[in-house]
Amino acid sequence: MAIGTVNPTTGQTEQTFEPHAEAAVEERLSRAHTLFPEYRATTFAQRARWMVTAAELLEGELPEVARVLTTEMGKTFAAAKGETAKCANAMRWMAEHAEALLADQPAQTAAADSRVVFEPMGPVLAVMPWNFPLWQVVRFAAPALMAGNLGLLKHASNVPQTALLLEGLFRRAGFPEGAFQTLLIGSGQVADVIADDRVRAVTLTGSEGAGRSVAEAAGRALKKSVLELGGSDPFVVLPSADLERAVAVGVEARVQNNGQSCIAAKRFIVHADVYDEYLAAFTKAMAELTVGDPFDNATAVGPLATAQGRADVAAQVDDARRQGADILCGGEVPDGPGFFYPPTVVTGITPSMRVATEEVFGPVALVFRADDSEDALRIANDTRFGLGSSVWTNDEAERRLFVDGLQAGMVYVNAMVASQPELPFGGTKASGYGRELAGFGIREFCEVKTVYVAAGAHDSGAIAGD
Numbered sequence: 001m002a003i004g005t006v007n008p009t010t011g012q013t014e015q016t017f018e019p020h021a022e023a024a025v026e027e028r029l030s031r032a033h034t035l036f037p038e039y040r041a042t043t044f045a046q047r048a049r050w051m052v053t054a055a056e057l058l059e060g061e062l063p064e065v066a067r068v069l070t071t072e073m074g075k076t077f078a079a080a081k082g083e084t085a086k087c088a089n090a091m092r093w094m095a096e097h098a099e100a101l102l103a104d105q106p107a108q109t110a111a112a113d114s115r116v117v118f119e120p121m122g123p124v125l126a127v128m129p130w131n132f133p134l135w136q137v138v139r140f141a142a143p144a145l146m147a148g149n150l151g152l153l154k155h156a157s158n159v160p161q162t163a164l165l166l167e168g169l170f171r172r173a174g175f176p177e178g179a180f181q182t183l184l185i186g187s188g189q190v191a192d193v194i195a196d197d198r199v200r201a202v203t204l205t206g207s208e209g210a211g212r213s214v215a216e217a218a219g220r221a222l223k224k225s226v227l228e229l230g231g232s233d234p235f236v237v238l239p240s241a242d243l244e245r246a247v248a249v250g251v252e253a254r255v256q257n258n259g260q261s262c263i264a265a266k267r268f269i270v271h272a273d274v275y276d277e278y279l280a281a282f283t284k285a286m287a288e289l290t291v292g293d294p295f296d297n298a299t300a301v302g303p304l305a306t307a308q309g310r311a312d313v314a315a316q317v318d319d320a321r322r323q324g325a326d327i328l329c330g331g332e333v334p335d336g337p338g339f340f341y342p343p344t345v346v347t348g349i350t351p352s353m354r355v356a357t358e359e360v361f362g363p364v365a366l367v368f369r370a371d372d373s374e375d376a377l378r379i380a381n382d383t384r385f386g387l388g389s390s391v392w393t394n395d396e397a398e399r400r401l402f403v404d405g406l407q408a409g410m411v412y413v414n415a416m417v418a419s420q421p422e423l424p425f426g427g428t429k430a431s432g433y434g435r436e437l438a439g440f441g442i443r444e445f446c447e448v449k450t451v452y453v454a455a456g457a458h459d460s461g462a463i464a465g466d
Contacts, residue, residue, distance in 0.1 A: 003157045003184055008074035008303040008339045009293060017160045020184045025193070031178035032123040032150045033198040039179055040120045040148040044099035047146050054173035055091035058084055065134070065165065072159045073130050073305040074339070075257055076294045087138040093421040094442070098146035101439040102446065113453035118446040120148030121224070122200035125193055127214060129206045130156035130305055131260045136205050137166055139419065141180060143442035145170070151180040152199065154190055158306060191217040201225065201445050205262075208359075208430055226434030226444050228262065228426055230359040231387030233417060234380035235265035236402065238373060239273040241392035241414070247281045250365075253390065253416035255289060255343055258302050259363030260309070262431075263388040263410075263417040266360055268367045269379045275369045279328075279347070286343040286365065287329040301363055303339040310339040313362035320346055320353045330364070359385065373398055381407045386428035388417030409435075 004016035020028075058065060066080035075083070105116040126140045133155065141151045151170075155163035163182040170180040183193065187210070194202050194217040201224040204214045211227040218225035235253060237246050253265035270278045294302030304310040310333065317331050330344030344364040349356050355366055370376035380389060380402075389408040393399055403411050409427040410417055419425045424440040426432060435441050 003160050003186075005072050005161055006158060006306070007071055008305050009337075011307065011337050011339065014071065015161065017184055019186060025183055025185060025189070028152065028178070028181045028183060029123070029193070029196055029198050032152060032181065035176055035178040036120075036122050036150055039150060039176060042148070044102075044146070047148070048095035048098070050170075050174040051091050051095040051142060051146060054169055054175075055088040055095075057169055057173055058088040058091070062088075068161050068165060069133055070294050070302075072162055073133060074294055074303040076299055076302050078297065079257060080294075083132060083135050087134050090135075090138055090421045090437075091142050094142040094146050098143065098442060101442050102147060104451075109452065110455055111452050112455040113451065115451050117449040117451055118147070118443055119449055121445050121447055123150040123152055123198060124445050125152045125154060125190075125199050125202040127154045127190055127202065127204040127206065127210070128156065130159045131257055131262075133159040133162040134166070135419075137163075139421075139425070139436050139441075140203055141166070141170070142421075143437070144445055145175065145179060147442050147446055149200075149445050150178065152193070153180070153182045154185055154193070155182065157186065160184060187213075190214065194218055194223065195221050199223070203434070203436075203445075204228070211432055224445065226426075226436070227432035228434075228436065229387075229430060229432040230361075230385060231262045231264075231427060231431050232266050232359050232383045232385045233263055233388045233390065233408070234383075234406070235268045235416075236370075236376050236380055236389070236391040236393075237268065237270045237274060237278050238376065238391070238393040238395065238398050239271050240394040240398065241274070242394070243274060243278055243281070245414075246392040247278065247285055249416050250282055251285045251289070251343075254286070254365045255301050255363045256416075258304060259313075259341075259343075260305060260361050262359075263419070265390055265416065266364075266366060267380070267383070268365055269370050269376045270367065271370050271373065271376060279345075279367055282365070282367070283328045283345045286345050286363075289343045291334075291340055291342055301343060304341055304362055305339070307339050309361060310341050313341055313360060313364060316354045316358060316360050317344060317346065317364060320349065320355045323350060323353050325349055325353060325355075357384070373401060377402060377405050381405070384430040387431035388412065388427070390415065390417055 005014045069080035102118040107114040167182040203226040205228040211229040289300040291301045292299045326348045328345040330342035388410040389406045391402040424435040424438045426435040
């Protein structure tokens with residue numbers, strides 16, 4: 001795939017970039033390798049000053065940064081500004097809390113001193129997607145840099161301006177040259193970078209297929225990997241729920257980022273007692289959304305990011321239609337330029353349909369009728385994915401049933417799934433492994449060292465052997 005900006009609103013190529021040649025990649029890897037001993041010796045206070053400066057730069061240039069995001073991948077300008085502000089907030093949070101999160105942890109043993117120490121690993125490769133081109137990088141980079149690691153970014157090929165913006169941002173904030181570098185390379189070169197001894201670990205946010213490829217390469221190289229992959233998140237509505245709010249939030253949860261979010265609500269599982277009422281209100285709200293120019297304040301849903309992405313969504317919906325599903329609104333590719341696809345509601349889904357087993361990465365809501373709460377839980381778990389989940393109920397017993405029973409890395413009750421620096425983010429099953437954000441995330445790329453200092457000359461420590 002060529003490295004360049006194709007404006008999804010117009011379908012026109014705005015700018016292209018030459019991929020980094022082998023010598024340029026070598027230069028960046030060498031720079032990171034050489035810098036690491038010096039960078040790991042910097043203090044948390046120094047790194048925090050740089051990180052806060054990066055946050056201030058983002059805030060000061062927020063409209064300009066947001067314009068790049070909207071131009072490259074089509075999210076609404078309002079959403080792009082929100083994403084930029086969110087990144088600045090996360091940088092500040094990590095700058096404030098990293099030292100405490102990585103503080104030595106004392107252990108109660110017979111030793112004079114026994115503790116667990118967290119140390120940086122070195123250069124970490126981040127293979128990142130286009131759908132949240134700033135946030136998904138920052139939620140890796142902020143904790144990694146604060147922990148004393150270095151960042152190497154292989155961004156999606158359709159958001160090169162965002163990738164270069166991030167490299168420049170950290171450099172302008174004061175981070176040393178080489179602390180965070182962008183590699184303008186294709187996906188075919190990722191395995192070679194992972195195999196390089198100077199790269200100590202890899203993290204990927206992306207598709208299930210990309211995750212398998214990266215995990216395989218990391219496994220061959222015996223390197224740590226963290227994967228955040230796709231999702232087919234359930235949004236469960238039960239009779240005790242506030243239906244009006246569940247409709248409003250459900251629409252937002254499905255069409256956020258033009259429907260292109262791993263943690264977007266994708267499967268709406270509604271109890272039979274409220275199914276008809278919820279479906280009617282939800283479909284009406286979806287059909288009334290304004291689709292159009294993402295720079296227009298009236299627009300709720302902009303274009304999909306790529307022509308191929310729209311073709312994939314259209315093919316999934318067409319497959320469901322051919323097999324007898326009901327398309328209650330949307331479901332047709334509109335005429336005209338750009339990669340637009342309308343908000344769509346699908347019912348009558350059967351197991352043989354592609355939408356029943358695949359992630360649908362666009363503004364398409366799949367609605368299922370559940371006989372009772374247990375049936376709703378069964379449908380929610382009937383997927384190979386396990387990223388996020390949302391359940392709407394004001395009944396305590398139902399809340400416990402779903403909090404305990406949902407097979408997902410995140411369970412939100414009466415709220416849409418979101419990422420925030422205070423909470424670990426990640427999935428189960430085919431949605432990946434490892435965590436980002438919070439204490440769990442910053443420790444993913446730290447070496448965990450055990451320190452045991454004997455209490456006296458005759459202290460032999462633990463029983464010999466392992």
